[in-house]
């Protein structure tokens with residue numbers, strides 16, 4: 001049943017390059033969502049927009065100002081006002097293909113967003129050579145989510161073409177805001193995946209080079225992203241310092257205490273105060289401070305141990321310096337848990353795929369991924385999950401020269417996913 005028709009592969013590469021030109025940050029993927037919606041509509045695949053399937057109260061790290069700016073840009077770039085209205089201001093889209101034949105419900109997830117990185121204009125850069133560099137200053141698909149979206153569109157098209165021969169339902173999940181692990185929780189909490197028997201998630205690059213596929217047994221770390229702000233009271237540093245309450249000193253003390261959180265015998269933990277801004281000027285007791293903090297853990301329990309400590313330290317510092325603190329959770333992910341039978345099936349398929357030279361099992365990836373919320377939700381409802389990496393020769397994600405050799409890498413992932421569906425959703 002595998003449809004290798006070259007027009008589908010050509011279309012996939014065109015889609016990827018089109019999306020690469022128009023990168024959008026998390027929660028602002030209006031052009032990309034509209035692009036996906038148009039395609040699904042043409043394929044006769046019904047869909048739900050973010051507003052319909054996200055749990056809005058679980059949305060993390062969404063910046064209303066950036067959203068409004070992105071809406072303006074999308075309108076200027078031809079996205080109809082009526083479409084923007086339908087989104088209710090929330091990006092993301094889930095396509096649902098019901099074959100009408102009895103069978104399992106399989107979900108495949110891709111992410112839509114780009115990163116705040118300026119793309120290089122170096123002549124040897126793939127996108128420069130191919131004439132598809134980012135048109136949006138300071139924003140780039142430097143993590144390959146443009147590839148993920150294009151692959152899932154091609155898989156959707158393949159599924160629509162093979163509808164008669166497939167069984168069950170297929171859900172194509174185009175998740176917003178993976179960067180900063182902000183979107184996954186709201187997708188999961190919305191319940192759109194509660195009827196899913198199996199979910200397959202994937203990522204380009206990372207621990208795998210061109211020709212390699214990594215079958216991930218686990219290893220992505222649970223994480224929490226926190227913004228903490230302190231508010232004190234200003235005073236002239238010369239005339240009445242005793243009237244001031246220093247938010248700067250509170251934040252500095254919190255930062256050193258956070259670095260001293262004990263490690264846990266139960267497994268790996270991490271903590272980073274990555275940013276601290278404070279103060280107004282030299283002779284004023286600083287009334288404002290702001291910190292960006294992240295914690296990680298091998299399990300959600302270990303991550304929670306770190307977060308609890310951070311919160312306690314912030315509360316303690318608040319009392320010690322007589323300032324007010326605000327803690328905001330702006331992103332989170334669970335650790336990756338998968339199912340051996342799904343992984344074994346993926347591995348077997350990868351091994352049989354011509355474009356894959358080497359298939360390896362991976363048990364640790366020192367990063368985080370918020371599809372882990374989707375996976376957790378599916379598994380909590382009795383479903384199963386798999387995750388794979390497909391390699392490319394890159395010099396590091398989130399860098400201006402990130403390149404993915406799309407003509408070789410995209411067809412490999414497309415083949416693995418469509419073979420998976422052909423096997424799992426085989427009719428009669």
Ligand SMILES: [Zn+2]
Nearest residue numbers: 143144145203
């Ligand atoms: Zn990524």
